[in-house]
Structures are given as structure tokens and as C-alpha cells.
Amino acid sequence: MSPAAGITTPSRWCPTPEQVMILEEIYRNGLKTPNATQIQHITSHLSLYGKIEGKNVFYWFQNHKARDRQKLRRKLYKQLQQHHFLMKRHRFDEHNQFFQYFLPQHHQLVPQLLPLPSPSSHQREGEEEAATEVEGGGRTWLGGDEGRTVAEEDGETTCRTGTLRTLELFPVRASWVEEEEGTSGNGGCGN
Amino acid sequence: MSPAAGITTPSRWCPTPEQVMILEEIYRNGLKTPNATQIQHITSHLSLYGKIEGKNVFYWFQNHKARDRQKLRRKLYKQLQQHHFLMKRHRFDEHNQFFQYFLPQHHQLVPQLLPLPSPSSHQREGEEEAATEVEGGGRTWLGGDEGRTVAEEDGETTCRTGTLRTLELFPVRASWVEEEEGTSGNGGCGN
DNA sequence: GCAAATTAATGATTTATTCAAG
DNA sequence: CTTGAATAAATCATTAATTTGC
Numbered sequence: 400m401s402p403a404a405g406i407t408t409p410s411r412w413c414p415t416p417e418q419v420m421i422l423e424e425i426y427r428n429g430l431k432t433p434n435a436t437q438i439q440h441i442t443s444h445l446s447l448y449g450k451i452e453g454k455n456v457f458y459w460f461q462n463h464k465a466r467d468r469q470k471l472r473r474k475l476y477k478q479l480q481q482h483h484f485l486m487k488r489h490r491f492d493e494h495n496q497f498f499q500y501f502l503p504q505h506h507q508l509v510p511q512l513l514p515l516p517s518p519s520s521h522q523r524e525g526e527e528e529a530a531t532e533v534e535g536g537g538r539t540w541l542g543g544d545e546g547r548t549v550a551e552e553d554g555e556t557t558c559r560t561g562t563l564r565t566l567e568l569f570p571v572r573a574s575w576v577e578e579e580e581g582t583s584g585n586g587g588c589g590n
Numbered sequence: 591m592s593p594a595a596g597i598t599t600p601s602r603w604c605p606t607p608e609q610v611m612i613l614e615e616i617y618r619n620g621l622k623t624p625n626a627t628q629i630q631h632i633t634s635h636l637s638l639y640g641k642i643e644g645k646n647v648f649y650w651f652q653n654h655k656a657r658d659r660q661k662l663r664r665k666l667y668k669q670l671q672q673h674h675f676l677m678k679r680h681r682f683d684e685h686n687q688f689f690q691y692f693l694p695q696h697h698q699l700v701p702q703l704l705p706l707p708s709p710s711s712h713q714r715e716g717e718e719e720a721a722t723e724v725e726g727g728g729r730t731w732l733g734g735d736e737g738r739t740v741a742e743e744d745g746e747t748t749c750r751t752g753t754l755r756t757l758e759l760f761p762v763r764a765s766w767v768e769e770e771e772g773t774s775g776n777g778g779c780g781n
Numbered sequence: 782g783c784a785a786a787t788t789a790a791t792g793a794t795t796t797a798t799t800c801a802a803g
Numbered sequence: 804c805t806t807g808a809a810t811a812a813a814t815c816a817t818t819a820a821t822t823t824g825c
Contacts, residue, residue, distance in 0.1 A: 411792050411817060432810090458793060465811065466791080475611050662800060
């Protein structure tokens with residue numbers, strides 16, 4: 400707004416090097432999401448180095464954090480892509496209970512741990528927790544280095560992973576797979 | 591599994607950064623409570639990055655979910671505590687970060703954006719309206735050139751330096767920050 | 782060397798997601 | 804099931820780097 404005569408009317412904040420340095424220092428020191436008070440303080444200090452408003456600080460932290468995460472996700476995705484071809488495919492049955500991961504050594508199958516899913520239970524994934532003390536006779540973990548003494552017998556089609564297919568399991572929505580270097584016209588902004 | 595004299599014999603799982611990143615990514619994508627099969631797959635993938643067992647994955651998800659909820663609850667509690675500020679106190683001090691920073695001009699904020707939803711209507715239907723140019727009566731930012739009315743109230747450590755020491759101001763102790771990767775980034779245009 | 786044209790960075794907005802409360 | 808609050812993701816838009824032809 401405010402046409403503001405001839406002189407530079409920067410439509411957006413243009414941070415000075417000092418401001419950027421200070422912001423990055425603060426960020427590196429662990430302040431990722433400043434609250435209003437902190438934004439105020441940062442702003443008033445940075446204003447010594449140039450014109451700045453609170454919203455600039457606020458946006459700076461938002462963007463910086465977001466782009467940090469984005470960068471990390473990209474890197475991660477590349478790594479995962481690298482490993483993806485190492486994996487073989489294998490079919491597995493879908494099991495829904497996570498406590499099958501415990502394999503009680505001898506007996507004691509803890510009947511209350513698997514409280515029979517009602518046919519239309521949405522199973523909101525927040526509340527099951529509670530795990531209820533499975534300890535006692537000792538348990539072994541699948542996939543550990545030791546154990547592995549169980550379940551291979553009764554036609555237990557559970558895990559017995561000889562081969563590991565992994566990635567396609569997860570609902571990776573891959574919002575970060577999107578562009579590969581310059582597909583979206585940044586300058587164009589097709590609107 | 592012998593204590594292996596020289597090299598570290600960690601009594602507990604010590605996740606690598608890659609493992610943490612992958613786990614967080616999976617979690618963020620919506621898998622909050624993996625079942626046994628999923629744990630198997632995740633484990634075998636993460637084992638490419640370091641020693642890991644299925645129970646580590648299982649516990650990681652348990653703990654992460656729990657701590658997530660705990661964090662949210664704490665935040666929400668704080669928020670509720672200060673919910674009175676609209677009614678009584680007028681200190682915009684220690685609110686969170688986002689909308690406390692906005693000051694709705696005259697609470698005629700977006701009269702047409704939210705056209706009084708009938709009790710069962712989705713109000714996101716007509717979003718082709720393109721937000722209707724919220725400009726004049728939009729919002730203002732604290733700390734701008736115009737409304738520099740805020741100042742440090744009491745509270746807080748408040749370094750309020752006249753000198754420009756900048757860095758000692760903010761409570762930027764980051765003992766709880768663990769990402770040390772090359773997060774500085776900001777490659778070219780750092781200025 | 783120098784600007785116009787193009788591309789990459791990044792500031793500023795908008796949209797979708799998430800959790801909890803009513 | 805809806806709504807409120809906060810935020811992260813996605814997107815838009817503008818500035819700075821850079822390339823390029825002269």
C-alpha cells in the first residue's frame with residue numbers, strides 16, 4: 400500500500416547482511432519458533448541494522464524452518480531412493496495388531512491385549528497405548544539378534560521375512576517428491 | 591554380543607541421524623502405531639543405517655506418540671490459561687506466536703469469507719472466490735512503523751540493550767536441540 | 782563491460798492438517 | 804461431528820544472481 404513517492408518502494412523486506420547473520424545465529428542456537436515476545440525483541444534489535452518489522456522476523460523463522468525441513472526431506476528421499484532398488488519385493492499379509500510383535504516365550508498370550516476389533520471401529524490411533532504390562536516370563540523380539548526361536552512352525556504366516564520389502568508399505572504421501580529441478584515455472588507464476 | 595572390549599557397547603539403542611529422520615518421516619506421514627509387519631519392514635530398512643532391532647522401532651513409536659501428545663497437551667494448557675487475555679488483561683505478552691501477532695483491525699474480519707455457515711455446511715466450498723482481496727481492513731502487525739506501541743513489559747529476562755549486543759538477548763540456549771547437520775544452508779543468496 | 786533475459790532464492794500468503802474441546 | 808487454535812506445507816510473487824548477446 401501507500402505508493403510512497405519516488406524513492407525505493409520495496410514491496411518486501413530486504414534484509415541486511417547483519418540481520419541475516421543474526422537471525423541465522425539465533426536459529427542455529429536453537430530458537431526455531433519464537434513467540435511474540437521474542438519476535439519483538441529480535442525485531443527491535445535488528446532494527447538497529449536496518450528497517451524491519453515483526454512480521455519479517457516471523458516469516459523469516461517460518462520460512463527458514465520450513466526450508467530446512469524440506470532440504471532434509473529431499474536428502475532423505477534421495478537416500479531412500481538409493482536403497483530402494485536394493486530391496487526385493489515380497490508379499491506379506493496384513494496384520495493389524497501391533498502387539499503381535501511380542502512373542503511370549505512360553506505361554507500367557509495375554510488375552511486382553513487384543514481386544515477384538517469391533518467391525519466398524521475406526522481405531523483412532525491416539526488412544527490405545529496402555530500396553531498393560533506384558534512382562535513376566537520374558538519375551539523375545541522378532542528380528543533381534545538372538546531369539547528367533549518361535550513361530551516358524553504352525554503355519555504362522557506372520558513375519559518370517561526372508562526378504563524385506565519396505566518402502567511401499569508406508570503411506571508416504573511424497574509431497575516432497577514433486578519437482579525435480581525446475582519443472583515449476585518460478586518466474587512465470589502462471590497464476 | 592560379547593562386551594567387545596574397546597568399541598562402544600551401548601546398553602541401549604543409539605539411533606543414527608538417518609534413522610531418526612526416517613522414523614520421523616514415517617511418523618509424520620501418518621503411521622503412528624505400526625503393526626508387527628510394518629515394524630519388521632522398518633527395522634530392516636533402518637538396519638542399513640546402523641544397528642537396530644525391532645523393539646527399538648516399536649518403542650520409538652510408542653515414545654514418540656506419547657511425547658507428542660504430551661507436548662500438545664502442555665501447549666494447549668498454556669493456551670487455555672491465557673485465554674483470558676481477550677476478556678481481562680490486555681497484555682499481549684507471552685502468547686504463542688501466530689495470531690497474537692496479528693491485530694484484527696475492527697473485527698469485521700472477512701465477513702464474506704465465512705458467510706455464516708449453516709450448521710451443517712462445509713464452509714470451504716466456495717474457495718474459488720480467491721479470498722477477496724483482504725487489504726484495507728485486513729490486519730496489522732505489531733511492531734511496524736505505524737503501531738510501534740509495544741514495548742517490553744516486565745516479564746522475561748529482557749535484555750533491552752542500548753548497545754547492540756544482540757546475541758545475549760535471547761534465551762537461545764539449545765541444549766535440547768540436536769540437529770547439527772549442515773543446516774546453515776542458505777547457499778547462494780546469503781548476501 | 783553492460784543490461785536484457787533467465788534462473789535461483791526467498792519473502793509473504795494461502796491452504797491443509799492436527800489435536801482437543803464442546 | 805463440528806469448531807477453534809496453531810502450525811506446517813504448499814504456493815505465490817519479488818528480489819538477487821547468473822547467463823547471454825552484443
